[in-house]
Amino acid sequence: MRRLLAWLPAIAWALVIFNLSAQSRVPGPEVPGFDKVAHFGAYAxxxxxxxxxxxxxxxxxxxxxxxxxxxxxTDEIHQMYVPGRSPDVMDWFADAAGVAAAFFVYTRLRARRAARRGAPGAGAPSLSA
Incomplete structure (x- = not known):
């Protein structure tokens, strides 16, 4: 049961992203490139x-x-069906970059914690760590 409960925060945040994507216009400053920063942050x-x-x-x-x-x-595909929105591969790249950055930082912090505890094999984590 705990393993399933661990997914609740990610599911909740995915629902927030879905709801934002379902809006015809997402509030935010009209600064060039801001949407990519927002995508990066949300997906990080x-x-x-x-x-x-x-x-x-x-x-x-x-x-x-x-x-x-x-x-x-799937979020970009979803936007194909929202009036006033359209899919953008560059948005997806920003999404993927945010996820990758989070993965990188998380694995590095996890490896440091393991090294401090003196865990065997606490070197650089593998992708399956």
Missing amino acids: LLGWLAVWAADRSALPLAAGAVLGVLYGA
């Missing part, structure tokens, strides 16, 4: 939560990252 949080959930669920950490990147792709 989703990536962190998904990798954390995978870690707590005894799944490979990469599973959480892959799910985050795939969710970004």
Whole structure:
């Protein structure tokens, strides 16, 4: 049951992203490139939560990252059906970059914690760590 509960924060944040994507116009400053920064940040949080959930669920950490990147792709497809919105491959790249950044930071922090505890094999983590 705890393994399933670990996914609730990631699911909740995915629902927030879905609801924002369902709006014809998302509020934000009219600054060039701001949407890419927003995509990166939103998906960095989703990536962190998904990798954390995978870690707590005894799944490979990469599973959480892959799910985050795939969710970004489905989000862009979803926008094809929202009036005033359209899919953008560059948005998906920003989503994937956010997930990748979260995965990178999470695995590095996890490896440091393991090294401090003196865990055997606490070197650089593999994708299945």
